[in-house]
Amino acid sequence: MSLAFRRVACDRGGRRLFDDVSFALAAGEAAVVAGPNGVGKSSLIRIAAGLLPPAAGEATATGRIALLAEAAALDVERTVSEGLAFWAKLDGADAAAVAQALDAVGLEALAAVPVRMLSTGQRRRVAMARVVASGAPIWLLDEPGNGLDAASLGRLEALIARHRGGGGIVLAATHLPLAIPGAQTIHLSGGGTA
Amino acid sequence: MLALTLRDVRRGYAGGGAALVVAFFLLVAVLFPFAIGPDAAVLARVGGGVIWAAALLAALLPVERLVGPDLESGVLDQLRVRGVSLALVAAAKIVAHWVAFAPPLMLAAVIAAGLLDLSGATLVRVEIGLAIGTPGLAALAVATGALVAGLRGGSAVAGLVMLPLAVPLLIFGAGALDPVGGAGAFKLLGAVSLVLVAGAPFVAGAAMRAGME
Numbered sequence: 001m002s003l004a005f006r007r008v009a010c011d012r013g014g015r016r017l018f019d020d021v022s023f024a025l026a027a028g029e030a031a032v033v034a035g036p037n038g039v040g041k042s043s044l045i046r047i048a049a050g051l052l053p054p055a056a057g058e059a060t061a062t063g064r065i066a067l068l069a070e071a072a073a074l075d076v077e078r079t080v081s082e083g084l085a086f087w088a089k090l091d092g093a094d095a096a097a098v099a100q101a102l103d104a105v106g107l108e109a110l111a112a113v114p115v116r117m118l119s120t121g122q123r124r125r126v127a128m129a130r131v132v133a134s135g136a137p138i139w140l141l142d143e144p145g146n147g148l149d150a151a152s153l154g155r156l157e158a159l160i161a162r163h164r165g166g167g168g169i170v171l172a173a174t175h176l177p178l179a180i181p182g183a184q185t186i187h188l189s190g191g192g193t194a
Numbered sequence: 195m196l197a198l199t200l201r202d203v204r205r206g207y208a209g210g211g212a213a214l215v216v217a218f219f220l221l222v223a224v225l226f227p228f229a230i231g232p233d234a235a236v237l238a239r240v241g242g243g244v245i246w247a248a249a250l251l252a253a254l255l256p257v258e259r260l261v262g263p264d265l266e267s268g269v270l271d272q273l274r275v276r277g278v279s280l281a282l283v284a285a286a287k288i289v290a291h292w293v294a295f296a297p298p299l300m301l302a303a304v305i306a307a308g309l310l311d312l313s314g315a316t317l318v319r320v321e322i323g324l325a326i327g328t329p330g331l332a333a334l335a336v337a338t339g340a341l342v343a344g345l346r347g348g349s350a351v352a353g354l355v356m357l358p359l360a361v362p363l364l365i366f367g368a369g370a371l372d373p374v375g376g377a378g379a380f381k382l383l384g385a386v387s388l389v390l391v392a393g394a395p396f397v398a399g400a401a402m403r404a405g406m407e
Contacts, residue, residue, distance in 0.1 A: 049275050052407055067275045071268025075201070077208060089197050090276050 001063035001137045002026050003048060003169050008057035010043045017043055018188050019056065025169045027137075030160065030180050033173040035188035041173035042070065044188065045142045048171055063169075066136035068144055072123045076116035080107065080126050083115055084133060091134040101133035102126075106155055121147035132159060139163060141172040153178075198273075198286035199293075206294025211256055215295055216302040219252035223306035234311050241310030242320050242371035245303055249324060250360050252299060253331045257352045260291060260339035261398070265405050274406070284398035287336045288329075288391065295335075296328035316371060323367040323383060330363050330387030333394035340401035362386045 002025060009019030017040030025031055033041045046052040047059050049067045074083040084098045102108045105125040115123065124147050131139055139160075145153055157179045160170050172178060206212060226244045227237055264270050273283055300321055307317040338356040342348035363386055369379035 046271075049271075051271055051274060065275050067272065069268050069271055071266065071271070073268035073272045075205070075267075086197060086201060087272065090273075090278070 001167070001169065003061045003063075003138055003171060004059070005048070006058045006060075008044075008047060008059055009055045010040050010047060010052070011055040012040070012043060016055070021057070021186065021188070023184060023186055025171065025184075027167040027169065028164050030164055030170040030172070030183040031186055032178065032180060032183045033171070033186045033188060034175070037175070039188045041175075041188060042142050044186075045069075045140050045171065045173050049140050061138055063138050064134070064136035065138045065140060066131040066134040068127055068131050068139070068141045070142055072115070072127050074115045074123065074126060077114060079112050079114050080118070081111040084126065084130055087130050088133055091136070093133045093135055097133045097135065098129070101129040104132055104155065104159055105129045106152065119147075121149060121152065124148060125152060128156065128159070132163075137168050139168060139170045139172075141170065141174075143174055143176075144172055145174055145176040145178055195282060195286055198278075198283060199290045202287055202290030203293050205259075206256070206290060211259070212294055212298045215252045215255055216298045218255055219248050219299060219302050220306060220309075222248035222251055224309060227310065237310050238312060238316075241307065241312045242316050243368045244310060245306050245312075245320050246323070246364055246367045248306065249299055249303070249328075250331070250357065250364055253295065253328075253335055253360070254353055254356055256291070256295065257335050257339045257356065258342065258349045260287060260336050261402060262339065262343040262348060265343045265402065270402055270406060279399065280402045281395045281399035284336055284340065284395040284402070287339075287398070288333045288394060291336055292329055292332035295332065296324070299328065300324050315373065319371050319373075319376060322380065323370045326380065326384050327363045327367045327387055330390035331360065333387075333390040334359055334363075337390075337394040337398040337401070340398035340405070343402070344405045359390075363390075 004024040005021050008021045010017045023031055033044055035041055043052060047054050048061065049065055081098065088098045102111055105128050107122065107125050107129065110122065118126065128144065144156055148156060160180055164170060223244055230236060274280065303320055303324060307320065334356055338352050341355060342352045345351055363383065366379045366383035366386060370376040370383055
């Protein structure tokens with residue numbers, strides 16, 4: 001299981017956002033993508049997820065991927081547990097894994113609440129629960145700390161640490177300081193290098 | 195695949211989606227007598243065609259809700275990360291859209307036939323035609339929905355894209371109402387419907403992928 005970028009470049013709207021980004025992550029390793037708004041952090045995550053073809057270079061991932069994107073991808077009229085169960089079925093995860101994941105993000109009390117009643121931060125945590133429940137070894141997290149309160153941030157850091165302890169890979173794009181011990185930093189700056 | 199279809203069927207019926215299509219269909223069917231006049235003989239002659247035109251317009255109504263919301267909410271991203279092919283997603287959506295829209299429409303056609311004073315034999319031909327033609331309409335609707343997903347003013351563009359492509363369905367669907375030469379039209383209607391159902395998942399899949407980049 002690994003995630004590697006080799007001299008990856010990204011164009012958006014005819015403009016080069018970044019080029020020559022290279023890194024390699026093996027089991028248990030993590031990287032944080034840092035840089036100001038609009039520098040291409042989300043695009044880098046989407047390239048890693050295979051949703052966006054790189055303009056140059058190569059992005060390779062071996063192993064299943066779980067993506068925490070900006071959009072929650074949850075049907076707002078359904079309850080939290082129903083929404084997660086839909087994705088758990090696609091991931092081959094069982095109900096126990098979903099319940100554990102909800103517990104891990106501190107939302108076990110809201111399992112029967114429709115998603116539209118949740119706050120921004122709570123939706124974010126439900127989306128994080130989907131990542132946890134998926135059992136995928138590679139986590140791609142786009143601004144995982146957005147909208148989270150201090151306690152939830154602590155839980156997020158603990159989840160990342162536990163995932164890495166179990167041999168998982170984490171690639172996180174964030175402009176908030178997240179405590180991820182021993183993580184590489186991929187610094188993006190306009191048209192710059194890694 | 196089954197989970198995807200079930201999810202979309204539920205979304206189709208939830209929020210009065212199917213009821214809206216039926217109400218719109220009946221409203222269009224009722225507008226024609228007002229415009230043409232209450233002559234029963236004239237209405238009975240044009241009625242079958244009116245039902246087909248109304249069905250086409252009603253099929254256009256939910257197009258914007260078929261793919262656009264899933265693109266926006268990131269559902270398509272999540273499916274693709276899991277390695278689900280977008281053509282398969284489109285196929286699931288076509289099946290789901292047909293289930294959510296064709297049976298209510300075919301029921302409503304019975305009511306419309308009563309309003310337009312169609313004979314029983316014509317009604318049977320309309321229903322057979324709808325049963326053959328609606329899969330093609332559903333496929334066209336999903337493909338159009340995928341093409342206009344994420345566009346501003348998508349619903350207006352959707353009409354311009356979908357209605358011309360649906361003209362063959364209209365021609366052969368209405369042509370099949372002729373009791374003498376109708377059999378050939380049924381076969382051609384089936385052929386058009388099949389072509390649409392076979393091609394639409396790939397068109398819709400490619401359109402979704404383009405929309406995601």
